[in-house]
Amino acid sequence: DAGITQSPRYKITETGRQVTLMCHQTWSHSYMFWYRQDLGHGLRLIYYSAAADITDKGEVPDGYVVSRSKTENFPLTLESATRSQTSVYFCASTQPSGTYEQYFGPGTRLTVT
Amino acid sequence: GQNIDQPTEMTATEGAIVQINCTYQTSGFNGLFWYQQHAGEAPTFLSYNVLDGLEEKGRFSSFLSRSKGYSYLLLKELQMKDSASYLCAARDSNYQLIWGAGTKLIIKP
Numbered sequence: 267d268a269g270i271t272q273s274p275r276y277k278i279t280e281t282g283r284q285v286t287l288m289c290h291q292t293w294s295h296s297y298m299f300w301y302r303q304d305l306g307h308g309l310r311l312i313y314y315s316a317a318a319d320i321t322d323k324g325e326v327p328d329g330y331v332v333s334r335s336k337t338e339n340f341p342l343t344l345e346s347a348t349r350s351q352t353s354v355y356f357c358a359s360t361q362p363s364g365t366y367e368q369y370f371g372p373g374t375r376l377t378v379t
Numbered sequence: 380g381q382n383i384d385q386p387t388e389m390t391a392t393e394g395a396i397v398q399i400n401c402t403y404q405t406s407g408f409n410g411l412f413w414y415q416q417h418a419g420e421a422p423t424f425l426s427y428n429v430l431d432g433l434e435e436k437g438r439f440s441s442f443l444s445r446s447k448g449y450s451y452l453l454l455k456e457l458q459m460k461d462s463a464s465y466l467c468a469a470r471d472s473n474y475q476l477i478w479g480a481g482t483k484l485i486i487k488p
Contacts, residue, residue, distance in 0.1 A: 306480060307480055308383065308466070308468075308477075308478030308479050308480045308481065309422070309466070309468075309476075309478040310478070311475060311476075314475075324475070356421060356422070362474075365410070365427040366410075366470070366474065367412065367424040367427060368424070368476065369424070370421035370422050370423070371421060372420070372421050373420075373421055
């Protein structure tokens with residue numbers, strides 16, 4: 267199906283484990299983003315990518331790693347999960363034309379125990 | 380620093396009108412977005428303003444004053460399905476979105 271998808275939708279992991287959240291979009295948008303959303307906070311940017319093989323840090327990058335070998339995929343890896351990384355993670359994409367509105371995936375709810 | 384302020388929660392009655400305010404401070408400014416987010420779902424785009432004035436889109440309108448760093452979202456003829464959080468986001472000089480914490484709108488019959 268066309269659009270932006272994320273997997274898994276729900277994940278429970280233990281402190282210290284590595285976990286990878288997947289994001290896939292079918293629009294060939296050049297820009298992709300990873301946000302986390304926590305109660306009382308706005309969406310906070312973790313990493314973004316302007317194109318394949320180009321990534322940059324956002325507001326809260328510590329503890330996260332990204333890669334973008336293909337335009338359509340933008341995985342986010344938590345190298346050693348901590349309880350403070352319990353959150354809802356949203357992937358988004360946009361094309362730099364017009365209003366640049368971002369389109370969001372359905373989110374991944376991650377719990378670190 | 381960069382900051383977006385919007386009320387945490389508002390309550391309104393079905394059929395009425397509600398205005399959700401947003402003030403912003405950003406390093407440069409390249410537009411103001413409003414998104415709607417139903418509980419447990421992803422944000423979805425509602426409106427975009429880059430010039431001063433009112434943009435109307437059906438029951439929803441959005442206003443921007445760049446000189447005052449102020450925007451509002453106006454929802455008319457409220458329906459129960461409008462119960463959601465409304466997120467204000469300003470785009471800075473690096474074309475990054477700075478997000479407010481969201482306003483939870485509760486609609487009562």
